[in-house]
Amino acid sequence: MLTQEESPLRTITSGKTLTVFLDGDIDHHTARQIRNRIDTKVYIQRPDELILDLSRVCFMDSSGLGLILGRYAKAVELGIAFKVANPTPEIRRILDLAGTERLIKIESARPAKRAW
């Protein structure tokens, strides 16, 4: 767990689009740090678009849902377009359960791969 807490946020900036690649487990324990890191990056960089790429997330529960909905709310507040990309089938089920797609664009650029 320490390695995940210490690892920096992996991002790619292309033009005014900031893509954040999340990985590992997103639960209540890890969500707070991930949230702070994303928000700091967004405040410094002020992109026009923020994309959360979930292709490498192995596990996510309702805390991850809170993280995604919270980042969406922040993006709306700052006038930033927001998208979620490449959720695994397991994560997709959680997103669908909460009706996330009514608010947030979910994109799967390539078929989501299982983590195992």
Added chain:
Amino acid sequence: MAKPKPVNELKCIFPSWSQNEALARSVTASFTAQMNPTCEEVSDIKCAVSEAVTNAIVHGYRGTVGEIQMILKLYADRTFQAEVRDRGVGIRDVEEAMRPLFTTDPENERSGMGFTIIENFMDSLRVLSEPGKGTRVIMKKKLSMLPIAK
């Protein structure tokens, strides 16, 4: 009818520190492995247990640290049961707490979907709670049968 006896059982007690959410998930996944569940079943069970343990940490013991007890059972008919107990503040209105999107803690970005996820990912969910005494969350899921070898 006598209550069926579990074929295997595991009890563990840990403090309500958030790093134990991952621990509870891995213990649960290891415990279910003996029944050869599908990846999807393991993923569902891990998520449900994670929700219950997070609830105990975030709500049951909000602002304090207490003991969480997790009891896992497996029955001969391939039913898996997990019980997560805390002796925290308890829930005044269980029905309200179980409503989708209901949360008492929106400022910390709690989505209010915990119980909804458990209900959807498991076959049954029972929540027993008494204000001031604590909460017991009991969930069950019947694992699919193994394919018969030819």
